[in-house]
Amino acid sequence: MIRSRHVAQSVVAGACVAIYLFPLYWMAISGFKTQAEIFADPPSFFPRAPTLDAFRYVVERENMGRYVWNSVAIAIPVMLVAVTLSAMGAYAMSRMRSRLVDAALIAVLLLQVLPEALLATPVFIIFKTMGLLNTHLAVVLATSARAVAFGLVILRPMFRQVPYELEEASYVDGCSEWQTFSRIVLPLMRVPLMVLAAITFAQAYGQFVYPLTLLNRQDLQPGTVGIYSFIGTEIADWHRVMAFAALFALPILLLFMLLQRQIVSGLTAGALK
Numbered sequence: 001m002i003r004s005r006h007v008a009q010s011v012v013a014g015a016c017v018a019i020y021l022f023p024l025y026w027m028a029i030s031g032f033k034t035q036a037e038i039f040a041d042p043p044s045f046f047p048r049a050p051t052l053d054a055f056r057y058v059v060e061r062e063n064m065g066r067y068v069w070n071s072v073a074i075a076i077p078v079m080l081v082a083v084t085l086s087a088m089g090a091y092a093m094s095r096m097r098s099r100l101v102d103a104a105l106i107a108v109l110l111l112q113v114l115p116e117a118l119l120a121t122p123v124f125i126i127f128k129t130m131g132l133l134n135t136h137l138a139v140v141l142a143t144s145a146r147a148v149a150f151g152l153v154i155l156r157p158m159f160r161q162v163p164y165e166l167e168e169a170s171y172v173d174g175c176s177e178w179q180t181f182s183r184i185v186l187p188l189m190r191v192p193l194m195v196l197a198a199i200t201f202a203q204a205y206g207q208f209v210y211p212l213t214l215l216n217r218q219d220l221q222p223g224t225v226g227i228y229s230f231i232g233t234e235i236a237d238w239h240r241v242m243a244f245a246a247l248f249a250l251p252i253l254l255l256f257m258l259l260q261r262q263i264v265s266g267l268t269a270g271a272l273k
Contacts (some may be wrong), residue, residue, distance in 0.1 A: 024249070031055060031243030038238050054215035054243035062240075064228065064247055071205050071248070074139050078204035081144040083197050085152025091181060093152065096157035106154065108149045116146075116209040124213050134217050136205070142210045147200045159185070159194045198259050202252050223248040 030038055032050040058064045093101050093245045123142050124133075132138040162185055170180040186193070208224040213222050227244050 003126040024253075025244050027109075027242050027249075028246045030239060031246050033137070033239050035237065035239050038242075054237075054239045055247065057240055058244045058247065059146055062226070062244070064223075064244065066219065067221070067223035067226040068248065068251065070136070070220060071224070072251075074136055074143070074207065074222055075201045075204040075212070077136075077140045078143045078147055078207075079197050081140070082147035082151050082200045083193055085144075085148045085154050086196065087173075087186065087193060088181075089148070089187060090152050090155035091159045094156050094162075095164075107151060108152060111262050112149060112153075120209050120213040123210065125250070127214060130185060134215055134220060136215075136220065138214045139207065142214065143207050147203065151196050154196060155189070158189060194259065198255060201255070205252055 005041060022166065029045070029047055030054070030055050030141075033044075034045040034049070034051065037044060043223075093105070119142075127133055127142070128137040132141075166184055166188075167180050170184050175183065206223065206224055211222050211225050218226075223244070227241060227248070230241045230244065
């Protein structure tokens with residue numbers, strides 16, 4: 001009975017995973033198809049005559065490397081800013097016993113509900129006034145604002161799980177507040193910070209609204225905006241779109257595959273003993 005239940009659960013879990021991963025599979029194989037085969041009826045789940053023409057085109061003709069580099073140039077600073085400021089802010093808020101802190105976190109959560117498309121116009125006006133349009137710095141600052149808010153909400157409960165007795169012991173040993181934070185608290189938060197870094201990097205890497213609004217120069221645009229070059233008013237090169245998307249998503253897939261154990265352990269971490 002128990003074995004049958006485990007088999008049933010495994011089958012259901014496998015089916016859910018297959019459904020979740022099917023869009024990624026379809027995206028990848030579509031890059032190996034021709035434009036005609038993509039619109040074939042019935043659709044083919046395997047390319048009849050696999051070809052690398054679409055991948056060659058996006059790499060050689062569309063300068064795929066530049067788009068990936070621009071995305072990474074935006075994602076890495078956002079990740080560093082978000083992790084640094086979120087860690088310091090969440091630690092300070094975790095040690096403050098005040099209803100104002102709870103109210104501030106509620107306000108932050110409510111602001112996260114606002115879509116980026118709604119904020120794009122005021123953000124554009126602000127950065128135009130500051131003379132930062134057509135710079136990666138503008139996109140980094142706009143994206144970091146939301147990423148830091150997300151980090152504060154995620155990290156504050158985890159910082160509260162760190163026993164305050166450890167900090168008191170470090171003060172007795174002569175550590176300053178900064179030394180206690182950097183040498184005692186942060187090492188205990190290594191896994192949650194790594195999870196936040198991975199999630200923030202992925203979100204910034206796939207950022208679309210702010211780059212589309214703030215960057216008009218093609219040489220500065222990330223891959224999320226560059227993919228539009230394949231979509232016209234009357235026709236779209238879907239096999240090239242899929243090839244571009246598959247190559248663009250590859251770094252993120254590799255990142256999460258390398259860090260999957262840390263990410264899972266961080267998301268399921270319990271209280272620190």
